[in-house]
Amino acid sequence: MATLDSKIPAGSLKDKWTNHKFNMKLVNPANKRKYNIIVVGTGLAGASAAATLGELGYQVTAFTFHDSARRAHSIAAQGGINASKNYQNDGDSVYRLFYDTIKGGDFRAREANVHRLAEVSENIIDQCVAQGVPFAREYGGLLDNRSFGGAQVSRTFYARGQTGQQLLLGAVSALNRQVGLGNVKLHTRREMLDLILVDGVAKGILVRNLVTGEIEKYSAHAVILATGGYANVFFLSTNAMNSNATSIWRAHKKGAYFGNPCFTQIHPTCLPIHGENQSKLTLMSESLRNDGRVWVSKLKNDRRAPGQIPEAERDYYLERKYPSFGNLSPRDISSRSAKEVCDEGRGVQGGDAVYLDFADAINRLGKKAIEEKYGNLFEIYETITGENPYNVPMKIYPAPHYTMGGLWVDYNLMSSIPGLFVLGEANFSDHGANRLGASALMQGLADGYFVIPYTVGDYLASQKPSLVETNHPEFVKSETELKDFVNRLLSIKGKRTVDDFHKTLGRIMWNKVGMARNEKGLKEAIQEIQTLRTEFWKDVNVVGSGNDFNQTLERAGRVADYLELGELMAQDALARNESCGGHFREEYQTEDGEAKRDDENFTFVSAWEYINPGTWNLHKENLEFESVKLSQRSYK
Amino acid sequence: MSWFNTFFNSSIGKKFFMGLTGISLILFLKFHLVNNLSLFGGPEVFNTVVKNLESIKPIVRVIEVILALIFLIHIFNGLRLWLENKKARPQKYAVNGSSKNSTVYSRTMVQTGTIVFIFLIVHLRTFWMSFNNIGVNGITDHKYYEFVAASFTDPIYSGFYVIAMILLGFHLNHGFQSLFQTFGWTHKKYTPIINIIGTVYSVVVATAFAIIPIYFLMKGGN
Amino acid sequence: MSGKNINLTLKIWRQASPKAVGAFAEYKISISPDASFLEMLDEINDNLEKKNELPIAFESDCREGICGTCGLVINGQPHGPIPKIATCQLHMRNFKDGDTIWIEPFRAKAFPIIKDLVVDRSGFDSILQTGGYVSVNTGGVPDANAIPISKDIASLAFDAAACIGCGACVAACKNASAMLFVSAKVSQYALLPQGQPERYQRVQNMVAKMDELGFGSCTNTYACEAECPKGISVTNIARMNRDYIKASITANPVD
Incomplete structure (x- = not known):
């Protein structure tokens, strides 16, 4: 079996990225316009990459199957984005964010990638604020933070329950600016259906024009896929109706290795299924677990209404099993625990749902405070279910949400096909076997704003400027x-x-x-x-x-x-x-x-x-851990 | 002056001039109303008021020309907006849900405006031309009051006046607060007050103008 | 949760292509009140496909009310009868057994129909491309906490930025005006310190583009605000008017 070259730079963990940035080759500013780069997907990773590459002077052609770049599913992320700013003075650091992410991923991610992610996390927040992203603020005018699952510090920046929307609109505004300036050509309603390789190197793509049905051919010096995850393989998931795996799958069939395909995340706080004609599952932000308490009845097949189940007969199973993290335990643990209690027959009405109860928080903080924090989420819940969560506990159940797996990429985010780069959820890189909350937005923007602009340049510096003709x-x-x-x-x-x-x-x-x-x-x-x-x-x-x-x-x-x-x-x-x-x-x-x-x-x-x-061949990339000691993940 | 053209012909510019002319007309209406209310003082008071205006005829003429220009811009822009806005939706909805999301006053500015315009022509023909001795209905001996009183003895004529004034009220009710919005003069604290003032103003103006024909109709012409 | 199915008659706009002549087609369905409106359409389409007939083209994506893809005019109202939600969040429990529901696409000259209920809203992006951004390149920006912004201002900017770009404002407006959409973006940046350097140039560019694309003018009926799934306020329009007037009268005009 072949071994994969992850191209992790030499040096100590904290110097790798800095050294690598210096060692990478650069494309002369005057030469950048001679290189064409295709970016498929306009979510956080794709939009930020296309915008930044356009700013640098490359000829960028961006594609989305949506009618507008802004529709990409990053828009639906609710909770927030992590960054190791330590604005709260609560002991956060690059290393702690790195460590939490590695540990949260159950030690199945590459140390070097994750450390780089933690390093650039701070730049992301700076960048977004400069773009005019209206993050939540304190009364003093500085940025507010909240805590999130799998971390004991408050490092999550948020914009009400619509952080993904605001970040994406920020990235898309940068993209729109480049489109307006003519540096990026944006093709909407185009679905990528094939990757073109010439002599084993990615040189273009074929797309279907979704309005006319025509197959269109585009050629470039490098192809970047930022097309998101594949949780829709489950049919019911929190992904959007049109989120799909086609781009990465067709690239995979052309030779790009697929990394850790089985690593899928089941999100613990989604709305339960209502019936056969259900088309998708709705996520309720995990941030709800900051103040909501998860419980089920201690009895099997308990048909009583939640209000009639006395405190002594409730099982706050997360608090019981994981006293130190409690309701904020990582997603995989929370999801599996919910499934366990429901499999025991202790779910809501004996079915597949558990309660997420805000009664204590409302008593402690007042209804107004809860409304301020979660008002829009509560409204969404009521719109969908017809029940008012201020009065009745929410019902939640896990649902497929995110796929940690994706196309295999090296440290430079290049796949096993030279010239094909993969960003964001579409690659496998940073989350190991489990992603922590508020880390997907961080990764998408890190890849697009701060990693790919360097690494794609390094690749292009060794490429000839002549372009493959589309009649090749x-x-x-x-x-x-x-x-x-x-x-x-x-x-x-x-x-x-x-x-x-x-x-x-x-x-x-x-x-x-x-x-x-x-x-x-x-x-x-x-x-x-x-x-x-x-x-x-x-x-x-x-x-x-x-x-x-x-x-x-x-x-x-x-x-x-x-x-x-x-x-x-x-x-x-x-x-x-x-x-x-x-x-x-x-x-x-x-x-x-x-x-x-x-x-x-x-x-x-x-x-x-x-x-x-x-039929597939399995290649293994061994993970070396130099900075962290592998331990049994414990959130008790 | 290309900047002026750009502004005058932009969507916001057109509305700006609607607002600007609108507020001028609102101010004029106030002046007009005060003069009209002198009718309730009887023939002597009213006739004196008109005579006084006669004495400053050159100034009145200048104001009338300005007023006419303001009207023309208001009407020109109104029609322009109406035609362009119709074009912006070539195919209508089969089910019109607008009553669920907007007031009838706001949707019918062109209709109320058109009727008020027709009224204006009739009104000018009856009174302005007579008061100025243009055309056939010349008034002698400064008997303006008597002329007004006689004119409103016709129930159809008075009825038309009353209806027109009610529609003018509708027009003003939307126009008043709308111009503040168009100028961008909105404020968390003051906008609700402005809206109330607008409605009160519209009701007062429409009622006060409408009372005059009703008063003379009931009084029976003298 | 689940109640008895309700029976409905649907009159749905069918139009094969942009140039084709469209017409209403009638469908009957029995559906669970817990289903969403779009799930009801899914079901109709499923039945049509089983009969080898062409399904009704309509768009949706996140089905959580945030992506702005979906948008139908239901009984004359964009996104249906319930305020402050997108079509995808509308549930059938809001309709009664025996109801007839008229479903039409967003209608505007600037939103040409592609097929059935699908319209082309790319005009919105064209407007944003003329100024819906702060001109900062990636990197080289100050620390995020270098500019304190009052919580109230940040909150107002957020309210404007919450626009999902669905186009319901255009669909609801009797003039098919895009003022609410454009003003939401203009306002977001006009409120924040980051947007100040380009404030007056931005508003002129964006309004010029909006006018060029054939959207109507605002006549302050406020139907847009009433139908906006995110409750974007018309005070944003006032703010844009103010900025535009100021820019037109005082600053340099657009080239």
Whole structure:
């Protein structure tokens, strides 16, 4: 098996990035305009990257399948963004943020990457404030912070419950400025469907114009994917309806290794499922756990209304099991605990939900204070459920939320394909086996604003300025294949709808590749997914044509990819014979039901190489820990 | 003066001039009303007021020209806005939900304005032309009061006046607070007061103007 | 939570392409009151696809009321009858058994229809590209706490910045005016110290673009505020008017 070169710079942990920035090659300012860079995706990572590269003088072409850059799903992040500013004087530091993130990720992330993330976290806040992002402030006019799961310091910056929105609008404003100045060409309503390699190097992409159905070809010196995560493989997740894996999956099939595909995060505070026609799950910000107390009845199948369950018969199970972190325990632990109590039959009305109760906080702080902090979240809750959380405890249940896995990248965020860079949730890099709250926004912006502008320059400095023509045989070949793919989907004319397949896949994934996995279930899942995939290509019905606006066709292509990706996730979960972070294998747990890592055999990143449908090669990148000592993660 | 053209023809500029002319007309109405109310003082008082105005005719003429210009700009911009705004939505909604999100006064400025404009023509023809001895209905011996009283004995004519004044009230009710918004003069503390003043002003002006024909109609012409 | 299904008649605008002639089509459905409005449309589409008919094109993404993608005019009101929510947050429990619901796209010259209920709102981005930003490059900015901003001002700026760019203001306005959208962005920067250097140039550029794109003028009916899913206030429009007038009369005009 090949070993992967992570290109981690030499030197002590805290000097790596500084030294590396100095050692990297630069592109002369006058030469930058000779280089074309494609950026796919306009979320936090994509928008910030495209804007910054445009500012530097590169010719940037940005793509989004949305009607506007601002719609990217980063917009929905509620809680906040971490930074080691230590404005609260409560003992925060770059090293502590680094350590918390490594530990939160259950020691399955690269030390060097995470340290860099913690280092640039401070610049992000400065940058966003300069852009006019209206963060929450104290009465004295300085920035306010809140605490978040998995940390004992207050380092989370926030803008009410809409931090992702404000940060994205900030990044998109920077992007819009570059579009206005002509440095970035932005193509909306375009979905990337293939990556073009010339002599093994990424040189362009094919996109489908979602309005006209045309396949368009774009060539560049480097391709950056910032297309987000793949939690929609579960059908029901907190991701947006259109969030998908297609860009990274097509790149994976062209040779980009997929890192840790089984590391998925199940978010503990989502609204429970209401019925069959449910289309997605709604997240309630984790920040609610700052003041809400999670509990269920001590009795099984307790049908009483929450108000009628006396204090003595309530089980505040997080506070009981993890006294020091309590309701702020990391996401994986909180989610799994919720599933455990519900599996015991102690969920709300014996079903799949637990209470998140604000009665104590309202008594302690007053309704007004709670309203100020969580007013909009409470409103959202009431709009959706018809229940008022000021009077009745919220009902929550875990839901797939974030995928730590993604395309494998080296320290420079370059994938195993030269010239292909991957940023944000789309890569696997910084969160290990579990992401801490308020860290996704941090990573997306770190990658886009402060990492890629350096590393892509280093790469381009060694590239010739001549551009591959879009009539190059590789482009033509790929275009033909893509048209065939579309035609094939349209010509099956079977009996089952695309959503039907997606829902079936989602159920398999949730039941067998979800919060808790075991060998038997995973093997079954692989079988079932393979069967479902065959069935899909025989019996799916994609109505409409390929020459116009066709949302069914868009979804069909994405589901076809999920049907392959789902299998890889199961394969990866099966190969990883340990429990860590979001990956919980029932066979590997401590006596009190905690995840049991196997550091001796599994301190590596799984990087999967695609061979053909259903066949992958596993490459391992061993993780070296120099600064932290691997320990059993304990939040007790 | 290209900056002026840019401003005058911008969406906000057009509204600015609507507001500017609007507030001028509001001020004029106040002056007009005060003069009219002298009718309640009887023939002598009213006729003296008009005579006094006669004595400063050159000044009155200048003001009238300015007033006419203000009206023209107001009407020109109003029509321009109406036509352009219609074009901004070529296809109408099948179900019109506007009653659920806005007041009837605010949506009908063109309609109320048009009727007030028609009223204005009729009004000028009846009174302004007569008072100035233009055309057929010349007034002799400064018997302005008597002329007014006689004019309002026609119930249809008086009825039209009353309706026009009610619509003028609607027009003012929106226009008054709207011009503050257009000028950007909004304030957390004062805007609610301005809105109340606007409504009170509209009601007072419309009622006071409307009372005159009703008064003479009921009085029976003398 | 779940109650009895309700039966509805839907009149939905169908239009095959931008140039095609559209018309209303009628659909019947029985749906759980706990379903969202868009889940109800999903279900109709599912039934249509099963019958091999073309599903109704409509857009949505986050379905949490923040991305601004969805937007339908429901019985004459953008985002439906419930104030301060986006279409995706509207739930069927707000309708009664036997109701007839008219569903139309946002209608405006500046928002041409792409298909059925999908419209092109890219004009909004064109406006933002002329000035909806603070001109700072990445890096080289002062420490985040170097500029204290009063909590009230930050809060007002946030209220304006909360706009989701859905276009309901344009759809609701009888003049299809974009003033609420544009003024929200202008206000955010006009309130904050970071926005001051470009304050007056910005407002002129953005208004010029807005006018060029064929949005109507504001006649202060305030339908926009009433229908805005985020409750963006028309005081932002006043603030923009003030800045624009000041810029037009005092500062240099736009080239």
